Amino acid sequence: MSSLNSIRMTFLEFFQKNGHQILASSSLVPQNDPTLMFTNAGMVQFKNIFTGQEHRAYQRVTTAQKCVRAGGKHNDLDNVGRTTRHHTFFEMLGNFSFGDYFKEMAIYLAWNLLTQEFNIDPNRIVVTVYDGDEDSFNLWRRISGLSEDRIIYISGNDNFWSMGDTGPCGPCSEIFFDRGDHIPGGLPGSCDEGERYIEIWNLVFMQFEQKSKDERVILPTPSIDTGMGLERIAAVLQGKSDNYDIDLFKTLIAASEQITGIKSDRDNMIHHRVIVDHLRSISFLISEGVLPTNEGRGYVLRRIMRRAMCHVRLLGFINPLLNDLFPILCTEMGRAYPELIQAKYLISDTITQENTRFHQTLDRGISLLDEESDHLGKKEVLDGSIAFKLYDTHGLPLDMMQDILWARGLGGVDIVRFNQCLEEQRLRARAHGLGLEERTTEKIWFSLKEKCGITQFLGYDMQHNAPMMIDEPKDPHHDQSVVSDGGRGFESRVQAIVQKDIIIDTAQSGQIIDIIFDRTPFYAESGGQIGDKGIASGDEVHLQITDVQKQAGGIFVHRATVQHGVLRTGMRMILTVNAQNRRQLSINHTATHLLHWALRTVLGSHVSQKGSHITPDRLRFDIVHSQLITNEEIRLIENKVNDIIAQNLSVRTRVMSINEAIASGASAFFGQKYGDQVRVVAIESKDGKVHSSELCGGTHISSTGEIILLHIISESSVSAGIRRIEAITGQRARSYLVEQDERLKSLALVLKVHQSEVLERVEELWKERRKLHLVDSKRKVTLNIDHLSAHKIADINFMSHVMSEVNPKDLKGFIDSIEKQIKSGIIMLVGISKEEKASVVIAVTRDLINRFNAVDLVCLSAKVLGGNGGGGRANLAQSGGPNGKNIAQAIESVMDFLKNKVEI
Template sequence: MHRRVRSINTCMTASEIRQQFLDFFAAKGHIIVPSAPIVLKNDPTLKFTNAGMNQFKDYFLGNKKPDHARVADTQKCLRVSGKHNDLEEVGIDTYHHTMFEMLGNWSFGDYFKKEAIEWSWQLLTEVYKIPKDQLYVTVFEGDAKENLAKDEEAYNLWKQFVPESRILLGNKKDNFWEMGDTGPCGPCSEIHVDCRTPAERAGGDGAKLVNADHPQVIEIWNNVFMQYNRLKDKSLEPLPAKHVDTGMGLERLVRVLQGKQSNYDTDLFMGTIHETEKLTGKTYEGSDTRKDVAFRVIADHIRAICFTIADGQLPASNEAGYVIRRILRRAVRYYFSFLDIRKPLLHELVPVLAAQFAHVFPELQQQVDFVKKVVYEEENNFLRTLGQGLERIEAAVAELGAATVINGKIAFELSDTYGFPLDLTELIAQEKGLSVDKASFDIALKEQKDRSRAATALDTDDWTVLDENAAVKFVGYTQLIANTHLTKYRKIKSKGKEQYQLVLATTPFYAESGGQVGDTGVIEVGDEVIAITDTKKENNLIVHFADVLPAQPAAPVVARVDVVNRKSTARNHSATHLLHAALRQVLGAHVAQKGSLVNGDYLRFDFSHFAKVTDEELSQVENIVNDKIRENIPVVIEELPKEEALKMGAMALFGEKYGDVVRVVVMDPNYSVELCGGTHVAYTGELGQFKFTSESAVAAGVRRIEALTGTQAETWVNEQLTALKAVKVQLKNPKDLMKAVEQLVAEKAALEKQIEVFEQEKVKQISAQLLGQVSNIQGVQFIGAVLEVNNAEALKNIALALKPQFNSNYLFALVANVAGKAHVTLLIADNLVADRKWNATQIIKEHLAPLIQGGGGGKPNLASAGGQDVSKLDAVIAKVKELL
């Protein structure tokens, strides 16, 4: 990597460069639209926005007509897999990132190749003034296998601006863009910039370095010309309308315009890097050392972490949440390993980042305290986990004996359980003069990926279109029955189960969205009645799931929503609005919705709050909600321009993408006004009753409440009263129930203390008896016995009670039948572990646990096992003797 230049040799900041792009395309008739959230919803193919085109997919698929034919934007994107975006490579090179901004200009059936090419060249060379002799362009060379011709149109257009020696032909891999295995696609034309020094450029042809992963010859702009649709059989058909999808990474553009050798040397990252220098006392030099890689990893990863949390995705142990947790943990282990920082660091960078992007992505600044708290807790938890992982590594090393290679399965366990990446395990092993068997690690990793892929595999047929002109119309706010027809359908297969996805021209079925589950019900096609098991959104489509396809798909359809389930769901959804307002009233204005689940049975509501909600606070909230129910407030719903709705105080959820016109749900304008697309009751009195059932923590700074309304609330209350009555009967109907329960608890605690004393006495007695059963086997003092004890812990206590009676050269094997389960404890003298390399865990796992059909583990000197076969207890003792 080239040496970093610390000063910025240009008057243009990243903010100015971004604004120039937007201003340029606004002057070309483009409407500037805001970035979509980085966390994707209603798209089963993606967890995160990974390209600028994601929010416009419906336009390309023909599911929705665009409001504007020309738009431009800057889009927050996240990529942690795929071409050039392996997470483990980010920070090592100069120009790849997890989170990045994609500047884009879009044409939906309007202009095409001529304007896209002309304007991209004009902006780069005339506005940004990048020297023309540093630019190369690529054009699709064609593909004989697919009968795709060379993109002569783009080639000839480029000849007006670029010498032919700088127009390079690219293959299908580099110059044919596809949305996925199926869907819109087309040739693309990239612009690459040669950032080498003049001397380097004079010494070698830059054309040979294009698309060759050279760190200084990089793609800066991609013009995608969408003109085909890829079908499941891999064939291509022309799209009815041609579109332009362009993308330019802001980070690379700023690097070029600020004359830097690395994206990290620009003002997009240097503020974070300078703050990290202050916090760590270390200096960033811009080299390839692990220390400087750590600085870059932190500067990159904190952006991905913060913007995804701000948009609604909390770190978690699965799916999208695990992606964020993995990114955060990678940053932690870099500062832990290479900056020698042992306390949380990343959270201190959140305010710096929030202030930097406040003018373009204000959602982070608006939630800075919340995001900071979440990041801190995640860091703190992982630093503790790192300590546990280091203990596991030490145990693994102790188990090696004379061997020098750590089994790859152990390395995978460290990665999977403790978040230890392979390279960290290899680094620690290297420091101890050891190595890791990477082949067995790769096998374990592949097995996990195969399991995960099989669990989520979805095989989708092409759509069979019955009505090309019908636009999906949802009427379910006002009616639960509709006369309609199918516009298209397809078969899908997931986990071996076949289903059909049906799209209706007009539908009363609410599609899962905003936490509210999708409607169920039936469709009637002639005499045929078909159950609709779920309704979901796929981009802008409302997709109905059915186990069978109508015998006559083109026949008229009557769609009927399950009325009882819908009304129960609506009650619970309206209750979340009343609950949200009450929480803000009792706990404070910092409370914001962080997730919800609303179905016909109950409601679940997640919200930002940094402490457990006390019983008193819960009681206050519950009383407020029930007061509002008894007031029987009319629920007023109207559609308004978004700005007007926000001015009247409507609450919008972070991470949601709202259109220009929004649906506003009002339950008393002085109490609850929210933007919401869900279904609701007409009057709050329809809720009947509201009752909390639980309050708990979900993540750092996020609490969860579960509650019931209507008949479910009444049933729950009655069940609690019945249970309370039964308790009174058991306690012989005391006058003061609480006093009776407290007395019972006190008596139980006293009895447990007595039992503990008896157990300790029993341990002493058994230990004394066992001292008379010591035998000498090959110079080792051995005690092996089948004991009668009440729990497995007693075996360990007896072994530890025996230990002080021996200085060295001892081994105890104690077994017992506890409640029909076999238990084994093995204790080995420390000198035998050190000198003879004996290992209790290894003996347990390899020799003893298999005998009792179980498993176990522990430390080199003390290990235990549990199993199903109690008939083999004597065999366990015999096996230990044999080993001795």
């Protein structure tokens, strides 16, 4: 039996033997298609090549592409586990030709792979071609020898592929496997398709360009794009009719059965399938830095995780099963995708944290379901909009709600209304997308790129930059080097002037404009490093350049102010970069590489770059790491960086192919887009030991000693699993440390202690202040207890009180004395901070907790105060929100709820 791993390798090696270059899978987060939530096909990373926006050195490639279909237009999430072929994560095998071979070779290679390498019986293959595509029909007949009744013409969109309303398009040829006449179903295209014929491969012949709705022209260089689902072809080759019966899933499901002690029988099969399927998408998404959040891709990941965790719970298993299964997934797929192993700690920690959060939310969701269904009569159904809210906000799966309601003799959920709410949400999500709809501005840059070509960047030859090694190609204009401020710069020509998204021919003094030059020494913002600043001067014209951005994948857009004179398209100008500004940027960019190396060394190899922002003044670096970085770890990271700075090691750059770079050990990062040729920046000792080696297009210094010093000034959390480091370098770092030392000396004098005793003394004073404040606050509450707002709601005593400038942590301390005095009732205390933020604590006495839940009550108040839920126990809970001015409405909302509950 061919394993999943061996099938993948056979496919790739077959095409490699036939002149194709094997390329790694691109990121699951698309870099060149803002309309996609996740990469969902093998051709996504080549979209710009197909559209002519990009050119690569290769013409034939083959890939095994990681794909996710769980959000946006392509969403298989709710079907997973219920069908034999749907997955949230899958692999798409493909071969691609960019203007090299076309239909004949594509069909020849496909036929040979299937019948010779995979040994599929030719009599079990059926193909379809687009209606009218006689070339493909005749080629199939000649190459395969298939009879005419096994080559079927199909009309309509099923056999014609396009990127959208415009762009490359062409007919398809789909290849089907005949599972045998014992399975119901007719030939592809018939009314009774059934399950007998299963599609295993799609060959797309891109030979046209759709210019408009009514105009389609022939492409000068037609291309090939094919896609074969690995899980589906594995089922065929392993003799299975169900994807979940292939070796990978059998291994994972067997482990799930063993760990839970629950067999994957008819009642529990769907649960095991959802769990092992979702484990793959969860693990791969987290490995690429996607973390669970409440929006965008993070929200989709959270839904996948919580759906899997729900099905664990539906099995009656309470332990973190996903964590237990993850090492088995690494064993099965880690060799093909080492990023799983590299990110194993991050993946495990993220699953654990989300599991804890979810079970708290799930308990709350089930409690709310109980409340909403209490008033339903036998066989009555739950309102679909309420069910959707429980599904969307609290993660309760529809099938779990159905099971709970049916077990109580109720009629389940109003599915029609539920689906209406689901579709409304999908439409809202599609309308908002990721906020990345193509804008007018982007169209201008793409049209200018087509007209002007890619801007030639000359900035690597500036002084203070890292020396180039012999194998880096020299720029032909190297002799026109930029001198520091006031010196001779690069000569360049104005190709286009843009103001407020409109192309103009001239610009007057005082106007702020965007300019495209044919070549430039100015670095455009990229890789976290901001754009250069400087000047441009010409025939009685002077410009101040304040920023440079790269647009449309290759044109440098210079934001400038015309200081005097008239600028015209076609003018020749001298461009001079502010050398001191560039030097500081280069220092901080090199320091960022050292910081990244030290973070991985100290915290672990799971650390990966999530983002950076490099300015002349400081650097900011975001990393994937799930825990607080301690002060001890920060000092160790600093020491490692400063040790390399003190050694004054060389910073070297080389240009090489992407494969050479990866083979050399250089780090490449998910989310970054790389071309055929890449720039590698390495920091190495004289003995050849490499401390840092990264693919990077930024500017750098020539030796680490130029940094002088690095000091970390802050460490914080940006979001779940993302930590942010901010640091300063050089003289700025020295000045900062001197200032801090002076402040410490001054503070020691005020406190009348030695500098080493300042922290201890401050802690003592703070504790004393807190004790005094707590005693004073309790005294005030006790004194004013008779003045608290008291209401009788049926048989319930409800008391509320608003307190100014009180610490939220102290509110709970006030509850006990009040609760003892009222014996029975509900107490609501609200604290207002100086910033007008509100904190709420609600207590329910023991005799009432069977009727009222404090968590429910604080959640009601939190909504009015602009907060997000609350937490605690049935007898005592806490929440809050930023809108302290709404405290009266918050108290009223709780009272209204109590009135409705007791039916006043």
